[in-house]
Amino acid sequence: MERLMxxxxxxxxxxxxxxxxxxxDPPKIxxxxxxxxxxxxxxxxxxxGFDPFWVASRHADVIAIETQPDIFLNGAGSNNLAPRSSVDMVKAATGENNLIRTLVTVDGAEHKALRKIGFPAFTPKALKALEADIRDIAREYVDRFVENAPHSDFVEDIALNYPLRVVMSxxxxxxxxxxxxxxxTQEIFAAxxxxxxxxxxxxxxxxRLAAVSAVMKDLEDYFGKVTKEARERPTEGLNSLIANARIDGEYLTDRQLMGYYIIAATAGHDTTSNTVSSAMWALAERPELLAELQEHPDRIDGFVEESVRWASAVKTFMRTAVEDAEIAGQQxxxxxxxxxxxHSASQDEDVYPDPFTFDITRPRRKQIAFGTGPHACIGQHLARMEMRVLWEELLPRLDSVRLAGEPKLFKSNFVVGPKTLPIEFSVR
Known part of the structure; x- marks a missing residue:
């Protein structure tokens, strides 16, 4: 038998x-x-069934690849881990390597131009003006949650709908x-x-591909109507901004336009939802953590940051090399x-000592779960604000929280989070 190298x-x-x-299955993965x-x-x-692929499992190697965007491209191959048959079907159907054409599947000048359209709406300064509105939404959901004590499926009661309301608004x-x-959104990410x-x-x-394609068709039909209305009657909403955006004087192509809508409407809340529910799971297993955060609310930022690392809601993305290169001594x-x-980079022992301990004191500067380089998540500041505001509103009202059953994660090698999180809690 040939020995593996x-x-x-x-x-x-x-x-x-x-x-x-x-x-x-967290222990297994x-x-x-x-x-x-x-x-x-x-x-x-x-x-x-899959084309061979390299696995960048360490923090440093993921960063090395993401910060060389001219060598390792998003759009030169499938951006998602998919079987060869699915990749071939997407190419046959679209003429491209990815089902949708969006920020995470294009590179170079096109990526820069597309990112520029939405970026002003997601800067910390722009988002600061929205904090009061986001806090009102958080309070609405927290009030409803508290009224339903002592039992909750936290995913259903808060984690799914609170981030959804923020992004849709x-x-x-x-x-x-x-x-x-x-x-x-669920039909896409939990396909x-x-x-x-x-x-x-x-x-x-x-x-799976046929089902996701059908979902995309539903979204395209919906946003086709949005585009028509937004061009006839522009508003200040992000949908209107996308509908009326131009690159080199021309409206976005149909694939660019639909891709922008879809990524904003789906990825904009799904990853935050998964992270929020993962954070509550961590709290429910650690009563001392709830007490610490209530005594020291200034540590909520650290709690949010560790939640992002802990959940690493986006598990994988793929890149395709367009030049020969060396990574970690490999050609x-x-x-x-x-x-x-x-997922693996967020648990790299060389960067995160004792990575399977939930530690809210870890340095924020080493965060990798939002990505890095030119493709770093455009909505990361919004996600952080949503989570911080939710915990600022919810934690002071809790007296205790514990698991009331076994949480379940949904099955995916792309975006993953709890689909059920039964808890029992008391309020002050």
Whole structure:
């Protein structure tokens, strides 16, 4: 039998980090990446049905790749970890490597121009003016939550709907359309999970792609109407800003336009929702943490930051090399596909001592879960503000909180968070 070289991950281990179900089992996925960081820190994975890909599992290697955007591109190959058959079907259907054309799937001048459209709305200064409105939304949900004591599924009662309301209000989406947006978001990011996907069954890669394509069609139909209305009657909402944006004097193409809407309307709340619920999970298991945050509310920022690392809601993104390069002593060739594991990088022992301890004193400057370089999350300041404001409103009203059942994570190798979080709590 041919001996595996250190540059190649053993087949079973490689298959585990592709399998969506592994990400729904924290001990299993954490152990898998701990072994990879220890023995195969930048190595190639070969999994049946997938093109071979390198796995960047360490903090430094993820940063090295993300800060060389001219060599490692988002759009030169599939930006998501997907089977070869799905990648081929997307290319046949769109003529491109990704199903939608958006900030996270383009590079260079186009990425810079698209990012410039929305960036002014997401600066700390711009968001400061919205804090009072966001706090009002948080109080509404906290009041309702407290009234329902002592039992809650925190995902359903706060984590899903509070960030959704914030983002939809920024976009200008009416409240009556929020359930529609929430359902479609879940069907996109939990396409592999039979509890949340469109068919409510286990799916093949081909069925998964067909279902996600159908969701995209629903979103495109919705935002097509939004565009028409926003161009006829512009408003200050982000949707109107997108609809009326121009690059080199021309409106965005249909694919650019729909991609912008979709990423703002879906990714804008899903990752925050997952992080908020993961933070409550951490609180429910650590009564001393609730007491500490109530005694020292100035530590809420640290709690938010550790929640972002702890959840690492976006598990993976892919990059494609367009030049030969060296990463961690390995020779990467032009055309090679690379997984950036934010999940693993957020647990890198060389950066985060004792990474499986929830520690609100960790340095913020080392955060990787929002990405880095030109593709760093455009909405990260909004996400931090939403979480900080929620905890500032909720924590002073809690007397105790504990788990009242087993939380469940949804199955995905892309974006992951709790789908149920049963808690029992008392209020002051």
């Amino acid at each position: 250190p540059s190649e991950i053993p087949a079973a281990l490689a298959a585990s980090i592709v399998n969506p179900a592994t990400y729904a 954490n152990a898998a990446f701990a072994e990879i960081r220890r023995n195969y820190p930048f190595a190639k994975a070969r999994v049946e 920024l976009l200008g989406v009416p409240a009556e359309d929020e359930p529609f947006m929430l359902r479609l 592999d999970d039979p509890d949340l996907n469109r068919s409510k069954t286990e799916v093949t890669p081909e069925q 990467v060739k032009s055309g090679d596909w690379i997984m950036l594991s934010y």
